[in-house]
Amino acid sequence: xxxxxxxxxxxxxxxxxxxxxxxxxxxxxxxxxxxxxxxxxxxxxxxxxxxxxxxxxxxxxxxxxxxxxxxxxxxxxxxxxxxxxxxxxxxxxxxxxxxxxxxxxxxxxxxxxxxxxxxxxxxxxxxxxxxxxxxxxxxxxxxxxxxxxxxxxxxxxxxxxxxxxxxxxxxxxxxxxxxxxxxxxxxxxxxxxxxxxxxxxxxxxxxxxxxxxxxxxxxxxxxxxxxxxxxxxxxxxxxxxxxxxxxxxxxxxxxxxxxxxxxxxxxxxxxxxxxxxxxxxxxxxxxxxxxxxxxxxxxxxxxxxxxxxxxxxxxxxxxxxxxxxxxxxxxxxxxxxxxxxxxxxxxxxxxxxxxxxxxxxxxxxxxxxxxxxxxxxxxxxxxxxxxxxxxxxxxxxxxxxxxxxxxxxxxxxxxxxxxxxxxxxxxxxxxxxxxxxxxxxxxxxxxxxxxxxxxxxxxxxxxxxxxxxxxxxxxxxxxxxxxxxx
Amino acid sequence: xxxxxxxxxxxxxxxxxxxxxxxxxxxxxxxxxxxxxxxxxxxxxxxxxxxxxxxxxxxxxxxxxxxxxxxxxxxxxxxxxxxxxxxxxxxxxxxxxxxxxxxxxxxxxxxxxxxxxxxxxxxxxxxxxxxx
Numbered sequence: 337x338x339x340x341x342x343x344x345x346x347x348x349x350x351x352x353x354x355x356x357x358x359x360x361x362x363x364x365x366x367x368x369x370x371x372x373x374x375x376x377x378x379x380x381x382x383x384x385x386x387x388x389x390x391x392x393x394x395x396x397x398x399x400x401x402x403x404x405x406x407x408x409x410x411x412x413x414x415x416x417x418x419x420x421x422x423x424x425x426x427x428x429x430x431x432x433x434x435x436x437x438x439x440x441x442x443x444x445x446x447x448x449x450x451x452x453x454x455x456x457x458x459x460x461x462x463x464x465x466x467x468x469x470x471x472x473x474x475x476x477x478x479x480x481x482x483x484x485x486x487x488x489x490x491x492x493x494x495x496x497x498x499x500x501x502x503x504x505x506x507x508x509x510x511x512x513x514x515x516x517x518x519x520x521x522x523x524x525x526x527x528x529x530x531x532x533x534x535x536x537x538x539x540x541x542x543x544x545x546x547x548x549x550x551x552x553x554x555x556x557x558x559x560x561x562x563x564x565x566x567x568x569x570x571x572x573x574x575x576x577x578x579x580x581x582x583x584x585x586x587x588x589x590x591x592x593x594x595x596x597x598x599x600x601x602x603x604x605x606x607x608x609x610x611x612x613x614x615x616x617x618x619x620x621x622x623x624x625x626x627x628x629x630x631x632x633x634x635x636x637x638x639x640x641x642x643x644x645x646x647x648x649x650x651x652x653x654x655x656x657x658x659x660x661x662x663x664x665x666x667x668x669x670x671x672x673x674x675x676x677x678x679x680x681x682x683x684x685x686x687x688x689x690x691x692x693x694x695x696x697x698x699x700x701x702x703x704x705x706x707x708x709x710x711x712x713x714x715x716x717x718x719x720x721x722x723x724x725x726x727x728x729x730x731x732x733x734x735x736x737x738x739x740x741x742x743x744x745x746x747x748x749x750x751x752x753x754x755x756x757x758x759x760x761x762x763x764x765x766x767x768x769x770x771x772x773x774x775x776x777x778x779x780x781x782x783x784x785x786x787x788x789x790x791x792x793x794x795x796x797x798x799x800x801x802x803x804x805x806x807x808x809x810x811x812x813x814x815x816x817x818x819x820x821x822x
Numbered sequence: 823x824x825x826x827x828x829x830x831x832x833x834x835x836x837x838x839x840x841x842x843x844x845x846x847x848x849x850x851x852x853x854x855x856x857x858x859x860x861x862x863x864x865x866x867x868x869x870x871x872x873x874x875x876x877x878x879x880x881x882x883x884x885x886x887x888x889x890x891x892x893x894x895x896x897x898x899x900x901x902x903x904x905x906x907x908x909x910x911x912x913x914x915x916x917x918x919x920x921x922x923x924x925x926x927x928x929x930x931x932x933x934x935x936x937x938x939x940x941x942x943x944x945x946x947x948x949x950x951x952x953x954x
Contacts, residue, residue: 709922
């Protein structure tokens, strides 16, 4: 039995690098420090859903074949297609992503990553107005006002609060964990009192309905010393429940609320009573907090990028940070989902000039999300083949887009059977990056971290990097032969 | 006539869906966590349903049967929340508003009780939609 320390978790954009794994008989048997998703990934990496051999669809059924056959067939499909989509890339290492760029250029296809259905609008927003940001380490040590807007880290990035924000002890700011526990104790007490009142027949206020849904007044406790946690969301998420103050915004009204805050930061007066369901007098109190903090940060998620306004929401959020920086110190950061989606954007940009939705069909990179983005190409039925790696668009794209994906030859490289591999034509199994393959991944704040290899992959299973390398070599062979023939 | 309720469809993450996706897309954990639909308790009363009753959610892009679950934290009247997954994505809006991002949040939808209809398994859903 051996213990491997300081393992980087290959699940979400937090890239927690303090995971401790116990290995026995070449298998991971215990996980320390990880969240629920991390534990599941490390403990269930070998399951019945793991694909043990390459598969090719023959007469409607997926049948086992050799790596050579699967790679050759994949290379043939890509080399002979006019407009293939090469999509995914966010759950593999940057070493594989780098080969992906070369392959996309070689076959003249679309190179796109999962940011297109995630933080693509954030990238567009950043390209419009820039981004004042920081590393998570700076935020951990200095931030005294933490805002989560349209995101629920408790569910999607479970250790974000305990490692980087409200519940961590930084050099200059302390953890608010104890005050949170006290709050829970107090709320349990309140519930007991309410239950006693109910039993004694005292009439209680009914559960809130649409008519009386309202934002609560900012509590007095927000003016105390220490870190404050504020959540803006359309529903009371788990993170919102933990926050010092929760602001419930009407769906699709984030843009209005942020513009109102911007006006108030600039000492302008608003001639309305409420914006996006939030009373202006509460917004004024929030603005006081924003201006009077020493180091504030806004983390934002899909609540902004997938709602009405999309990249305009991000643009206005970043503009708000710029305005606030005239009064105090503020930074902003997107809550990136997949563990290496930031890496995909970084590697694509470093190699092609563009972070996602890169079109190589004319022999040079072009970028115009809405036109060269994979969902749009699929909806317009323009692609004639696809290679999907380390992602599951059949689960995560709208149905109409998947219908076209399935109609054409579909190559899937993934360790597991997922929905895309169920409907694919060629399935190439790969080693799990960060468990069975070492590599590099970029954390959500663009800090690159090493991923460790802690166990051997199942016998004969290749890495994404090796599979792509072989496909690329084969594509070059096929193309040079066809040039010779011509 | 059965009562229908007009709502705004939101899709997003839950920790159970996160654990389910890591365990495997064909697992029971993933199925349970992605075939549910959070609803406001007031809205459920209007439809006369309780938690774990099946509902039919219809949008201009399709219809899917899911299990209604009462949202446990506060009110979210007029909204339903379905965790990301093939079931949610069979009804979300295709509209990418010319920037590549489909509208995963904010699709107008209708909810009606469907206690006699069952939730499709992953294999059934995939076969129905894509014929594979």
